[in-house]
Amino acid sequence: MKKESIFTATFIINTLISFLFYIVFYVLTSSIGTYALNQLHQSTVISLSLSSIFVIGALIGRVWTGIMVTKLGMKRLLYIGGLIFLILTFGYYFTTNIPLLFLIRVIQGAGFGIGATASGTIAGHVVPASRRGEGIGYYALSVTLAAAVGPALSIQIYSSFGFKTLLTLALALLILTFIMIFFVRVKEFSAEEREHALAHQPKGIDKYIEKSALPISIIAFLAGFIDSAILTGMGPFSMDLHVPAAGSLFFTMYAILIFISRPFTGRIFDSKGDNWVFHPTFLFFAVAMLLVGVAGYFHPTSGFLMLLVAGAAFGLGYGGVAPFGQAVAIREAGKERIGVATSTFFGFLDLGVGGGPIVLGAIIPLLGHGMVGFRNLYLLSAPAVVIVWIIYYLIHGKNHKKVLG
Incomplete structure (x- = not known):
């Protein structure tokens, strides 16, 4: 029996659109805090909040998209999100007023949330159901590549040419x-x-959240929260270890291992079921956090190599949460609820990744000063991943020995 094709023209174009959305997100978010700190002379709290406030807007955009996708259509919402994202990017040129910058970040985040959710919903519709895990896995590479390229590109351009050059790049993209x-x-x-969908639309909170997607979305929230420890601390931690290059190469290894493993993990997910992918995912995720925690602890020269190995394990671990989590979320929902399921899943994931830095920023000083605080955070993160693994099994894994299409 001939396999249904994944790589249609629309799938490829939609994946590129997702990549560009996320590149712009990472390019701006990675440097807005530094810009506020150095150029606008704001406090660290304000600077970090400018990075995180975007997620609140994205969450609002995702929820709205989920309930409007049936009424307005996926492509129209893709246009709406793209237009809001584009117009609000112009706003950075014309203000240094902090309250106004917060407003711009929230509305721009909403545009991003609308566009990203519409794109994810399109991916869920155009990928054959029999190859959904594999197809969504390939689609999610757009986010992986953007996460690997965006922050490094942002830091390089900002340090060499300034924030306005970053804005010009974002607008062009x-x-x-x-x-x-x-x-x-x-x-x-x-x-x-x-x-039919509008007539049978749920009332109350069920209108905005797909209940069948909640278990895997809760797992995504918890995993994203732990991931935020890496996003927040890898830069300063690797600098304190005197191996700043390893901090960048950590994310390079992360991306490489995802690219190498994704074709195999996608097929395993589709043919053998959820647990065959998620159990190894959590194992490698926990190992990655442990390796980061002990990097350079026993011998200073081991820090560089340990972070590279940790980056590879992180790719095999956390790198599987978003694509296969989304595949589970939309599989559990009906066709007319794919948009709501997508917004539910990524809304929870965004809350974890975006809210994590604020909470961890308050926790790290309690764990120790400088490098010690980050090291203790990573060492505690390893058992935290194991706890999330157990929660996964209790609320999802034990009921899904093998589920296809």
């Missing part, structure tokens, strides 16, 4: 994205499907 949306071809809901 978003204009390109807006043009690419025109070439997306997706079968929208028919009038009958739309009327």
Whole structure:
């Protein structure tokens, strides 16, 4: 029996759109805090909050998209999100007023949330159900590559040319994205499907959250929270270890291992079921956090190599949470609820990743000064991953020995 094709023109274009959305997100978010700290002379709390406030807007955008996707259509929402993201990026040029910058970040985040959720929903629709894990896995590489390239690109351009050059790059990429949306071809809901979905739309909180996606979304929130320890601390931690290059190479190894493993893990997910992917995912995730925690502890010269090995384990571990978690979320929901399931899953993931730095910023000083605080955080993160692994099994894994399509 011939396999249904994953790599259609729309799938490829939509994946590129997702990549550009996330590149712009990382390019701006990675340097907005430094810009506020150095150029606008704001406190560390304000600077970090400018990075995190974007997530609140993204969450609002995701929730709104989830309930509006049936009514407005996936492609139209992709246009709306892209346009908001583009217009609000212009706003950075014209203000240094902090309250106004917070407002810009929130609304821009909403545009990003709308566009990213619409793109993820399109991916869920155009990927064959029989190859959903594999297809969503390939689609999610757009986020992985952006996470590997975006922060490094942002830091390099900001340090060499300044924040306005970053804005120019972001605008150029978003204009390109807006043009690419025109070439997306997706079968929208028919009038009958739309009327049926709207007539049977749940009331209350169920309108905004897909209940069937909640178990895997809770896991994504917890995993994202632990991941934020890496995003927040890898830079200063590697500098304190006197191996700053290893801090960058950590994310390079992370991306490489995801690219290498994704074709195999996607097929395993589709053919053998959830647990065959998620159990190794949590094992490698825990090992990665432990390796970061002990990097350079026993011998200073071991720090560089240990962080590289940890980055590889992190790719095999945390790198599987988002793509296969999304595949589970949309599989559990009906066709007309794919948009809500997508927004539920990524909304929880965003809360974990975006809220983590604020909470951890308060916790790290309690664990020790400088490098000691970060080291203790990572050492505590390893058993925290094991706890999340147990929660996964209790609320999802024990009921899913093998689920296909």
